[in-house]
Amino acid sequence: MATRVLRLVLAAWALVALAVVAPRGAEAKIFRWANDGDSNSMDPYAREETFLLSFDSNMYEPLIRRNAKMELEPGLATEWKQTDPTTWRFTLRQGVKFHDGTPFTADDVVFSYDRATHPGSNLSSPLSTVKEVRKIDDFTVDFITNGPDPILPMNLTVIDIMSKKWCEEHNTTRAADLTKNEESYATRHENGTGPFMLKDREPDVRTVLVKNPNWWGLKDEPIDIDEADFSRIANASTRVAALLSGELDMVYTVPPQDISRIAGTPHMKVWKTPELRTIFLGFDQSRPELLESSVKGKNPFKDKRVRQAFYQAIDESAIAAKVMNNYAHPTALMVGPGVNGYDTALDKRFPYDPAAAKKLLAEAGYPDGFSVGFDCPNDRYVDDEAICQAVTAMLAKIGIKANLLAQTRAKFFGKINAPRYETSFYMLGWTPATYDALNSLKNLVQTRDGKDGVFNTGSYSNPKIDALDKQIGVELDKGKRDDLLHQALTLTRDDFAYIPLHQQVVVWATDDKVDLAITGDNYFQLRFVKMK
Amino acid sequence: MTAFVIRRVFQSVLVLLAVALIAFALFNYVGDPINNMVGQDTTPAERVQLRHELGLDQSFIVQFARFVGHAAQGNFGLSYQQARPVGQIILEKAPATLELSFVAAMIALLLGVPMGIYTGLHRRSLVSQAMLTGSLIGISLPTFLIGILLILIFAVVLGWLPSFGRGPVVHIGWWSTGLLTAGGWRAIILPAITLALFQMTLIMRLVRAEMIEVLRTDYIKFARARGLSNRAVHFGHALKNTLVPVITVTGIQLGAVIAFAVVTETVFQWPGMGLMFIQAVTFADIPVMAAYLVLVGAFFVVINLVVDLLYYVVDPRLRIEREHTAGG
Numbered sequence: 001m002a003t004r005v006l007r008l009v010l011a012a013w014a015l016v017a018l019a020v021v022a023p024r025g026a027e028a029k030i031f032r033w034a035n036d037g038d039s040n041s042m043d044p045y046a047r048e049e050t051f052l053l054s055f056d057s058n059m060y061e062p063l064i065r066r067n068a069k070m071e072l073e074p075g076l077a078t079e080w081k082q083t084d085p086t087t088w089r090f091t092l093r094q095g096v097k098f099h100d101g102t103p104f105t106a107d108d109v110v111f112s113y114d115r116a117t118h119p120g121s122n123l124s125s126p127l128s129t130v131k132e133v134r135k136i137d138d139f140t141v142d143f144i145t146n147g148p149d150p151i152l153p154m155n156l157t158v159i160d161i162m163s164k165k166w167c168e169e170h171n172t173t174r175a176a177d178l179t180k181n182e183e184s185y186a187t188r189h190e191n192g193t194g195p196f197m198l199k200d201r202e203p204d205v206r207t208v209l210v211k212n213p214n215w216w217g218l219k220d221e222p223i224d225i226d227e228a229d230f231s232r233i234a235n236a237s238t239r240v241a242a243l244l245s246g247e248l249d250m251v252y253t254v255p256p257q258d259i260s261r262i263a264g265t266p267h268m269k270v271w272k273t274p275e276l277r278t279i280f281l282g283f284d285q286s287r288p289e290l291l292e293s294s295v296k297g298k299n300p301f302k303d304k305r306v307r308q309a310f311y312q313a314i315d316e317s318a319i320a321a322k323v324m325n326n327y328a329h330p331t332a333l334m335v336g337p338g339v340n341g342y343d344t345a346l347d348k349r350f351p352y353d354p355a356a357a358k359k360l361l362a363e364a365g366y367p368d369g370f371s372v373g374f375d376c377p378n379d380r381y382v383d384d385e386a387i388c389q390a391v392t393a394m395l396a397k398i399g400i401k402a403n404l405l406a407q408t409r410a411k412f413f414g415k416i417n418a419p420r421y422e423t424s425f426y427m428l429g430w431t432p433a434t435y436d437a438l439n440s441l442k443n444l445v446q447t448r449d450g451k452d453g454v455f456n457t458g459s460y461s462n463p464k465i466d467a468l469d470k471q472i473g474v475e476l477d478k479g480k481r482d483d484l485l486h487q488a489l490t491l492t493r494d495d496f497a498y499i500p501l502h503q504q505v506v507v508w509a510t511d512d513k514v515d516l517a518i519t520g521d522n523y524f525q526l527r528f529v530k531m532k
Numbered sequence: 533m534t535a536f537v538i539r540r541v542f543q544s545v546l547v548l549l550a551v552a553l554i555a556f557a558l559f560n561y562v563g564d565p566i567n568n569m570v571g572q573d574t575t576p577a578e579r580v581q582l583r584h585e586l587g588l589d590q591s592f593i594v595q596f597a598r599f600v601g602h603a604a605q606g607n608f609g610l611s612y613q614q615a616r617p618v619g620q621i622i623l624e625k626a627p628a629t630l631e632l633s634f635v636a637a638m639i640a641l642l643l644g645v646p647m648g649i650y651t652g653l654h655r656r657s658l659v660s661q662a663m664l665t666g667s668l669i670g671i672s673l674p675t676f677l678i679g680i681l682l683i684l685i686f687a688v689v690l691g692w693l694p695s696f697g698r699g700p701v702v703h704i705g706w707w708s709t710g711l712l713t714a715g716g717w718r719a720i721i722l723p724a725i726t727l728a729l730f731q732m733t734l735i736m737r738l739v740r741a742e743m744i745e746v747l748r749t750d751y752i753k754f755a756r757a758r759g760l761s762n763r764a765v766h767f768g769h770a771l772k773n774t775l776v777p778v779i780t781v782t783g784i785q786l787g788a789v790i791a792f793a794v795v796t797e798t799v800f801q802w803p804g805m806g807l808m809f810i811q812a813v814t815f816a817d818i819p820v821m822a823a824y825l826v827l828v829g830a831f832f833v834v835i836n837l838v839v840d841l842l843y844y845v846v847d848p849r850l851r852i853e854r855e856h857t858a859g860g
Contacts, residue, residue: 034696040614048571122571124578176615183616203614203621204811205697205803233696233801234811237680241695245687379814410563410816417567418576433571454576 029531031225033250034239038204038232043186044160045121045175053158054523058209060160060192063090064153068517068528070338072153076161085148092139096216098163099197106135111164120175126155148474154434166191195223195527206231224530243509252508256325256382262509269512272505274329276338276520277431279381281499283307286459290424292373300366307496309360313398314391315352316501323386328502333489334440336503338520341437341485358398369399375426376404377412382504388427416457426457437485438472445492460497544833551829555822556596565612565816599822609819618823627708628698629804633789635724640731648739667733679726679799686722694719696801723800727793731785738781742774776847783839787832
């Protein structure tokens with residue numbers, strides 16, 4: 001009891017000391033939060049990376065945005081429709097002003113498209129189907145696509161609109177060029193239309209945003225907080241300690257081992273929802289002989305029975321329960337809930353059955369198993385290395401000796417990604433950037449031809465799926481398109497092209513006075529934050 | 533003396549070139565920065581193009597020569613991660629590390645030297661035993677564990693001190709200081725203690741050993757025989773003669789404090805060069821890593837030079853020998 005009084009007194013003293021140092025307005029609501037990374041740039045085209053895109057979208061806005069349920073809703077465009085198979089027409093919102101007071105018009109949309117698709121920008125791929133953006137009048141633009149593109153509106157949610165006038169004035173009509181030795185003005189300054197404005201930025205340390213009192217959305221959607229004070233805290237223990245000590249109101253990413261501790265602390269709240277990212281294992285299915293294996297002269301993974309044996313030897317429910325502490329959603333598909341094309345009816349995993357697996361291996365001609373290299377990252381996904389260790393142990397039971405090589409992400413991706421693809425058996429995670437299964441199919445499953453299948457590291461190839469992908473790409477009827485997606489996902493599943501393991505769970509932690517909207521894309525939006 | 537300094541500066545340049553060369557040789561093993569720089573949907577052709585523009589597809593020798601050429605003009609390029617000039621980033625981060633190292637070194641010296649003297653003079657006292665045992669714990673626990681423990685006790689449980697960051701800073705020109713605000717001082721306490729603990733123990737034990745050694749020598753006995761007070765013997769004669777090794781070690785350790793602030797900075801999210809370096813490593817941000825390693829090399833070189841010069845000031849025998857050989 002005495003210590004509690006002492007603590008209170010000391011806490012009060014600390015508060016007073018703090019107040020003296022940094023006097024604040026009594027009524028201003030300040031929301032303090034931290035993440036393990038920093039938004040590397042205030043330039044919304046600097047990198048296609050979830051944290052940068054979500055952070056910068058507090059200041060900049062796209063034509064079409066996503067609401068708290070990840071559904072599309074009007075942003076800077078009030079409505080959109082296809083006027084012919086290759087034309088999407090957008091009606092722009094009127095009366096919107098950039099933070100410097102410049103009115104928003106169609107010229108800014110045309111300019112933003114141009115800036116996002118030129119060198120320096122990392123956001124050209126979501127716009128790869130667009131041939132041209134045409135201004136019709138001040139508040140109407142047409143996006144002309146190369147062929148029919150049913151999912152263009154989804155792709156446009158990551159393209160924030162910048163001000164033509166501002167970029168020209170500050171000589172930043174192209175995103176930062178790393179080969180030049182100068183900093184782009186947009187790297188540390190912003191001029192969006194969004195609900196928050198940049199007040200102060202120390203890269204890698206602290207970024208302060210304040211509410212935009214002139215935001216167009218305020219009428220329907222009042223912003224509760226006046227200021228958002230962001231700190232980068234890379235060390236997981238320190239990040240959690242700062243939340244528990246009351247220095248912060250919200251943190252993510254939350255380390256799995258600390259989740260129960262935070263949940264058990266009074267006045268703390270843990271938020272969770274299934275993530276869009278799917279974690280899976282892949283095989284080299286193209287080389288005539290595996291790079292790292294005891295099997296010589298042939299590639300065992302070309303045999304479907306071997307792939308199935310690996311699949312059935314892995315006890316995913318044990319991984320989800322023991323390694324992931326149940327913060328995982330075991331999956332049979334290469335996409336999870338929340339992604340367009342996902343269907344619960346298809347999401348049935350083949351059973352864990354080591355005896356059957358052993359039999360399949362024997363039938364395929366490997367009664368004593370074999371050894372194979374196994375590539376894994378150790379700092380990319382939740383508990384990635386621990387999952388791979390568990391898989392290694394499970395495979396050992398059917399006689400497969402997986403030689404695990406767990407490395408830091410820069411090394412890992414350098415080895416398994418294009419152009420080297422130097423792996424025999426590997427772990428990878430994928431989030432479809434469009435929230436649509438076609439993105440996963442095109443990148444992971446479609447035959448590698450230099451354009452598609454870039455992340456099809458094992459070079460799986462199935463003409464039936466390739467044909468389906470082609471149809472899906474141009475099918476404008478939603479019902480038919482979903483049916484085609486289901487077919488392609490089922491084919492992928494039943495051919496054991498990959499071993500899907502699970503979808504991770506997004507976990508955020510806050511003080512319990514905070515209310516917010518958690519989404520499976522790990523896209524944290526300040527406009528949804530409310531503080532009691 | 534001048535010749536000595538010139539010779540040392542020449543040696544320093546060679547040392548720095550060697551550091552840069554080794555650093556560059558190591559960069560082949562940190563992995564591929566391209567994947568961190570582009571989105572997952574970027575095509576292989578675009579990746580190859582970026583690699584080419586950054587010169588990462590050139591041979592090791594060409595990359596190294598280009599780096600040295602640019603570095604000689606003070607140009608360290610743009611950070612891959614932040615797209616900002618590396619020189620500017622380092623200039624922003626340096627004050628945090630230097631202030632932390634300075635405060636830590638002060639704590640280590642101001643506590644370590646008196647404690648060393650005390651334990652040297654009162655070898656059998658209980659207080660000495662307690663200090664020695666305590667310091668053993670300080671030296672055997674790893675830095676990150678001490679840091680986490682301090683955070684747990686003083687930030688989470690007691691709520692007295694902040695767990696991360698530098699607190700409010702004041703900008704004076706390009707220098708930013710946290711030492712002019714109460715919040716800044718509150719923020720520096722825990723990391724400075726964490727960083728100082730090992731050095732303090734080292735200095736204390738060194739001073740103690742030297743004191744014990746010196747107190748046995750004949751001139752101390754003679755000084756006592758002359759009837760000098762304890763105070764004059766201990767501080768006037770004994771302490772002065774323990775200082776040469778203490779200065780050497782403290783000097784070298786100051787370099788170590790700056791270079792190895794990495795762990796402390798990581799635990800406390802202290803926005804200094806060490807944290808910058810760790811983050812650069814995980815990103816494979818080669819320009820930042822190269823500049824940092826060369827800079828730390830330069831720190832060590834300069835500190836060693838200063839230490840050598842300090843010998844002249846403290847130890848008159850060195851001056852005489854040098855003049856003697858020069859004359860003869």
